[in-house]
Amino acid sequence: MSTFRIDPRLCAVCRGRGWCGLSYCPLLAKRIASYKLKRVTGSRELFGSSPPSVFVGRYGYPVVNIGPSAPPVTGDTSIYDLPEKWIDLKLEDILGYRWSLITGSRRIDVDAPRRGDSFLDKIYEVVLSIKPVDVELILEKPPRPVISFSEYEPPQGPRAPLEKVRVVANPRIPKPIDRVYNDFDLKASDAIILLYREGIPVSMIQKILSIGAVGYYRYRRLVPTRWSITAVDSTISEYLIDKIKNYQEINNIMVFLRRFYDNLFIVVFYPGKWSYEWMEAWWPGSTWNPSPSEVVVEADHEEYGGRTTYPEIGGCYYASRLAVAEYLYRIKRQATVIALREIYPGFNLPIGVWFVRENLRALLKSKPILVTSDFREVLELIDRETKLGVKKWVEKSYLLRKILYYKSILEYIGASEK
Amino acid sequence: MKLRFKDARTWRYTMNAVGKIIDEAAFRITSEGLRMKAIDPSRIVMVDFNLSKDSLDEFIYEKDEIIGVNMEDLVKILRRALKNDELELETIEGNRLAVVFIGRGRRTFIIPSLETIAEEVPELKIPFKVQIKMPPSIFRDVVKELEPISDAIEFIAKKDEEKLLARATSDLAEAEIELSIENGALIDFKAEEEEARAIYTVDYLSDISTASQAADELDFYFATAVPCKIDYTLPMGGRLTFYVAPRVE
Numbered sequence: 001m002s003t004f005r006i007d008p009r010l011c012a013v014c015r016g017r018g019w020c021g022l023s024y025c026p027l028l029a030k031r032i033a034s035y036k037l038k039r040v041t042g043s044r045e046l047f048g049s050s051p052p053s054v055f056v057g058r059y060g061y062p063v064v065n066i067g068p069s070a071p072p073v074t075g076d077t078s079i080y081d082l083p084e085k086w087i088d089l090k091l092e093d094i095l096g097y098r099w100s101l102i103t104g105s106r107r108i109d110v111d112a113p114r115r116g117d118s119f120l121d122k123i124y125e126v127v128l129s130i131k132p133v134d135v136e137l138i139l140e141k142p143p144r145p146v147i148s149f150s151e152y153e154p155p156q157g158p159r160a161p162l163e164k165v166r167v168v169a170n171p172r173i174p175k176p177i178d179r180v181y182n183d184f185d186l187k188a189s190d191a192i193i194l195l196y197r198e199g200i201p202v203s204m205i206q207k208i209l210s211i212g213a214v215g216y217y218r219y220r221r222l223v224p225t226r227w228s229i230t231a232v233d234s235t236i237s238e239y240l241i242d243k244i245k246n247y248q249e250i251n252n253i254m255v256f257l258r259r260f261y262d263n264l265f266i267v268v269f270y271p272g273k274w275s276y277e278w279m280e281a282w283w284p285g286s287t288w289n290p291s292p293s294e295v296v297v298e299a300d301h302e303e304y305g306g307r308t309t310y311p312e313i314g315g316c317y318y319a320s321r322l323a324v325a326e327y328l329y330r331i332k333r334q335a336t337v338i339a340l341r342e343i344y345p346g347f348n349l350p351i352g353v354w355f356v357r358e359n360l361r362a363l364l365k366s367k368p369i370l371v372t373s374d375f376r377e378v379l380e381l382i383d384r385e386t387k388l389g390v391k392k393w394v395e396k397s398y399l400l401r402k403i404l405y406y407k408s409i410l411e412y413i414g415a416s417e418k
Numbered sequence: 419m420k421l422r423f424k425d426a427r428t429w430r431y432t433m434n435a436v437g438k439i440i441d442e443a444a445f446r447i448t449s450e451g452l453r454m455k456a457i458d459p460s461r462i463v464m465v466d467f468n469l470s471k472d473s474l475d476e477f478i479y480e481k482d483e484i485i486g487v488n489m490e491d492l493v494k495i496l497r498r499a500l501k502n503d504e505l506e507l508e509t510i511e512g513n514r515l516a517v518v519f520i521g522r523g524r525r526t527f528i529i530p531s532l533e534t535i536a537e538e539v540p541e542l543k544i545p546f547k548v549q550i551k552m553p554p555s556i557f558r559d560v561v562k563e564l565e566p567i568s569d570a571i572e573f574i575a576k577k578d579e580e581k582l583l584a585r586a587t588s589d590l591a592e593a594e595i596e597l598s599i600e601n602g603a604l605i606d607f608k609a610e611e612e613e614a615r616a617i618y619t620v621d622y623l624s625d626i627s628t629a630s631q632a633a634d635e636l637d638f639y640f641a642t643a644v645p646c647k648i649d650y651t652l653p654m655g656g657r658l659t660f661y662v663a664p665r666v667e
Contacts, residue, residue, distance in 0.1 A: 272460065274459075275460065303459070304459035305459075398569075402460070407663040409461055409645055410540075411663070412544050412644070412645055412661075412663070414541045
């Protein structure tokens with residue numbers, strides 16, 4: 001249920017200028033999508049190019065909903081489901097893309113990949129392709145073109161049970177994808193790394209994992225989209241961290257900062273061995289904070305040895321860790337990393353963890369705004385730039401406290417007492 | 419090099435604790451025996467494991483050697499140690515280490531020796547003011563009881579009252595454990611400072627306290643706002659020592 005309503009009179013005079021305080025215009029976003037969806041109104045048939053895109057649900061596991069998605073548009077539709085490219089777009093456009101993807105789904109057992117399933121074979125044809133594939137979806141009933149707009153549910157296009165799917169064009173399957181798909185003795189985690197090293201976008205690897213197209217043959221299974229995203233972020237970053245641990249430590253403290261649509265990201269690299277912390281502060285009215293007044297702060301961390309439990313903060317922990325690990329791998333250094341995010345009331349979209357991953361990737365392509373050897377300067381910067389203030393961030397942060405309060409045993413070596 | 423140690427389980431428990439602190443260890447073999455010193459990745463803890471040749475049942479020394487070991491592998495193997503097993507370590511050709519349990523049968527495990535750049539770990543110089551001797555199990559219990567309360571433990575030694583207080587405080591709860599010779603928790607108490615106070619991270623103390631099972635005695639040294647030294651005396655005279663840097667607010 002929505003608790004947040006915009007006065008329509010305000011919209012009439014604002015016309016997309018952001019007076020409602022949201023970081024996107026809900027009216028415009030809805031308009032973009034419904035314009036595209038107009039063509040399918042009332043029809044059980046959909047012809048379009050799948051970007052490629054697939055959705056695997058998690059409700060009812062181990063019997064889940066799975067199906068290809070396509071917009072009612074043909075041609076190069078890859079942008080409809082490629083978060084790596086979304087960071088340069090306006091939020092309205094991203095929502096427009098997401099809402100105009102129609103999914104025709106069917107319930108099947110997660111074991112289907114190793115049992116063989118003709119429906120799944122067609123999904124493979126679509127999803128393993130690097131280029132959009134033309135598909136014809138015959139749905140059991142026409143999808144309702146109305147987009148439910150809720151502040152709490154992920155933006156999603158119309159869905160309907162699928163009767164039949166026909167792959168009309170020839171898919172183009174890149175070599176590495178073909179190789180891992182046909183290698184029945186390659187572990188799923190090794191396949192993920194192989195694809196990553198071959199330059200396949202992370203969002204693509206996530207789709208390939210979710211349809212059970214990789215791994216030892218007898219263990220192949222469908223992986224709900226939500227789980228596969230985190231599995232891929234976690235597997236790749238773990239691989240990179242393993243390499244990073246062999247590199248030298250950075251010499252100076254570096255701080256990066258980025259503001260994007262009512263979000264603030266700050267990443268601090270501190271000289272030391274690898275360890276990582278991810279923190280988020282949600283303002284009242286932002287996506288995951290229904291409280292009327294209290295700012296909610298969550299934090300999770302790992303030390304050099306890594307984690308053994310799932311972070312309470314969720315999948316964005318791994319999405320952010322991937323971006324940070326990629327950066328350290330690129331500069332061939334290791335460091336203690338503290339990353340934080342503030343989310344202000346205007347940002348009320350549950351948009352997906354790609355938002356964190358791609359924002360941090362963009363942030364780490366920029367220049368650091370501070371390079372210093374004095375940690376006090378970092379604290380001053382955090383205090384100046386964040387709304388929460390440095391005191392509260394330090395209170396919540398395990399690693400900041402560790403840097404501030406824990407002495408190093410090396411301060412007590414005999415020679416230093418000269 | 420070849421050495422034999424009476425009780426394989428001593429190695430099992432000590433290396434289990436060491437393996438929680440460091441990933442790789444470089445054991446140095448000299449004519450004096452075996453020694454391993456290392457600092458954990460966050461540079462808060464130093465480990466010093468020392469088996470002099472007197473503590474060994476058999477010690478065949480040929481030349482100075484460094485054996486680099488992946489602790490995860492070593493701990494996994496040592497977990498196989500049973501009661502009444504003896505442990506034999508031998509460097510063998512091709513830069514490998516044989517870990518042999520001699521008890522019911524002779525079980526041999528061979529692991530590669532890593533190429534470690536044996537960093538020279540410096541000697542520490544810490545002005546300790548308090549020295550307390552206690553059964554290792556008491557130390558383990560103190561850490562275990564305070565662990566759920568807070569992420570740090572404050573130790574306070576009161577010279578006049580001859581007692582040690584261990585405290586944990588958080589937003590939710592407070593806990594205090596009082597230890598003295600009188601109440602049977604301590605074996606010996608020496609203090610030069612009227613009141614010594616220091617705070618240490620509970621994570622490290624908890625890892626370290628798992629070695630308690632292997633040890634006969636434990637000496638705990640500290641002073642106000644300096645590192646503490648947790649010194650385990652092992653059966654047959656070996657030593658396992660940890661230094662933990664303090665937390666200062």
